[in-house]
Amino acid sequence: MKRKTLKKLHSIFLKSNRISGYLFACLVLFTACTNDELQKVENEASVNEVPKTTGTTGKLVTSKLTPASVSDNGNDGNVATNTLDGNLSTRWSSDGSTGKYITYDLGSSKPISSLKIAWHQGDQRKTYFQIRVGDSTGSLTTVYDAKTTGSSGTTTALETYNLASTVTARYVRISCFGNSLTTWNSITETEIYSTVDDGLPDAYPTSVIGISANTWKINSFTGTPGSSAVYYDDITTASGVSYNTYNDPNYFYTDGTWTYFKCYRGLGTSSNSSNPRVELRELNNGSAASWDGSVGTHTMTWTVKVDKLPKGENGTTGVLCFGQIHGPSTNSSGVAVDDIIRVQFDGAANQSTGTVKLKISGYITEKVLGGSKSFTGYSLGTSYTFTIKYTGGKVYLYNGSTLVFSQQMDTSTEGNYFKAGNYLQSVKNVSYDGSYGLVGISNLTVSHQ
Known part of the structure; x- marks a missing residue:
């Protein structure tokens, strides 16, 4: 067994604030575990560990x-x-x-x-x-x-x-x-x-991030991560869920500063995707937003940090999307557009520290330019303020005030909306094993002019 892997298991024990009988047995018998078996123990432990932030610190x-x-x-x-x-x-x-x-x-x-x-x-x-x-x-x-x-x-x-x-x-x-x-x-x-x-949150995730049922729909899950998790395209349609007080330490919670989006590979998802998500979908007065990238100027600015990447299909890499412009499945020109731009971090499977690449995918790169574009100089656990702008049929991405990427669309530009949160990538058709991605957002604004 690798020293590094053993160290990681020890870290999990420290974070959990408790040693269950199951985990204790794993520690005693660790010399008999293969690396694959130990990875499974790590993933199961990550589900049961107390989240570093749960949003359940109550008022006195x-x-x-x-x-x-x-x-x-x-x-x-x-x-x-x-x-x-x-x-x-x-x-x-x-x-x-x-x-x-x-x-x-x-x-x-x-x-x-x-x-x-x-x-x-x-x-x-x-x-x-x-x-x-x-x-x-x-x-x-x-x-x-x-x-x-x-x-x-x-x-x-x-x-x-x-x-x-x-x-x-x-x-x-x-x-x-x-x-x-x-x-x-x-x-x-x-x-x-x-x-x-009182056991109730001092602040709820929706209020911390400043969203309402008129501006954003929440894609999320109910139930314990795994086979009992149920995906809802609109979490408020789940029994007992209220938008303003929705808080679930498994998927959507806050520490009072950041609203966290936690999503596990191997869970269900929407009918139009094979990758799971805990994500926000832009609304306009409570109805699905839909705007034209050639008419007016449309911007989304959000402060985000990615704390952990999931394990991808190949078992070695991890990618998640934390912001995007979504277009129509097929636009008025008959072109399959779907995701206009996906803003992602690309790194190693289950990575929680260190450097990653900023990866720009979606129609704007994969179809217009022939492939995704990657940029270095980014790290997990670090706060960034990004802005996506779509105006005059051209898409721009800024990190702060610095232009990172821009590209003109080559087809009609109607039927768009913004999304933000945690949309796992490259985990299609995989089984649940406890691996997850974790994204925090502390500020989110949208403008249409």
């Missing part, structure tokens, strides 16, 4: 917890339940400076992030206390210590005490050690709060 939501019961280790007739009645005129009181306490039972273990406590005569004196928590009243940990500093001494209203970090516990005890004037301990009201991640 704070909620008030309701204790199931409350008890104390002594009172003067002002009982513990008074601290949960919502009335600052009632109180729990107990005399003693050696640890009189009141204990709240939440009924089950729950995340706890802060307490609000209102102290009787809290505007006249400081009360010395500790907040202790645990899953058993016989084993409590101090999570807030004001035994020597005390409360503010300036208000009878609820005062907030934030824990250094959220803790999970069933019991919350406030141990009291008298006040700055006497040995009495008196609490009028207690509120316990939990702050947790």
Whole structure:
């Protein structure tokens, strides 16, 4: 087995943040694996690894917890339940400076992030206390210590005490050690709060990239990558999918800056193609866009980075398209046009770092010029801002402000639309093995003038 391949498997283990029983067995038995078997393990691991960005970092939501019961280790007739009645005129009181306490039972273990406590005569004196928590009243940990500093001494209203970090516990005890004037301990009201991640994305892929159902259609999949994945030419036709909140870490997700398009070889695709895609198709007010490259000026500018190439049919190369102008299958002149221009990165199978070639394919090169055109000086994981322009029957491609390619069309130019995302190339009739391409887009604008 090659040292390089073993290194790659080790990297997969590190990225996954967990070692499943299956992967662990593979590591133990790696000396018996052939290179082909190890490649299969790598590809399967890449499907199960936690994506580096999933778009599921939620916002923090704070909620008030309701204790199931409350008890104390002594009172003067002002009982513990008074601290949960919502009335600052009632109180729990107990005399003693050696640890009189009141204990709240939440009924089950729950995340706890802060307490609000209102102290009787809290505007006249400081009360010395500790907040202790645990899953058993016989084993409590101090999570807030004001035994020597005390409360503010300036208000009878609820005062907030934030824990250094959220803790999970069933019991919350406030141990009291008298006040700055006497040995009495008196609490009028207690509120316990939990702050947790709501599990919903802070931002959704469509909002990050600035698209809407009026401007772009999303080609994507549902289901786990593999035999259960189902392709939809319009993902919003899938059950339960809403355009504005569509987020799937297998195919279409965000880290808040980039919207990611992830596509696996061996999955299904549209009826007009043999290569799978997770891609955007230009719309005009919700309907299929169609414009003429000889009338007006049509531009698409997008900031893109390609993080990984798939494995091609030959097993050694990898190519994917991340932007294109698509034309009609057959134009008004009877010419089969299909893709006018495809902007692609061309490199090695499963490549995720290093240099690649910018490859221009489609009718404009393959038919007009007799073959695709390639350009060096590009790398995976690097951000580029490209612009495709189609005007006067001529196609232009810019990298930033630098003209990379231009060519006049040799046939009629109607029926066009832009596409952007991740369209795998040269993977026709291959089986799913976990290999994928990954594209990030952070800005996408279209202009028709």
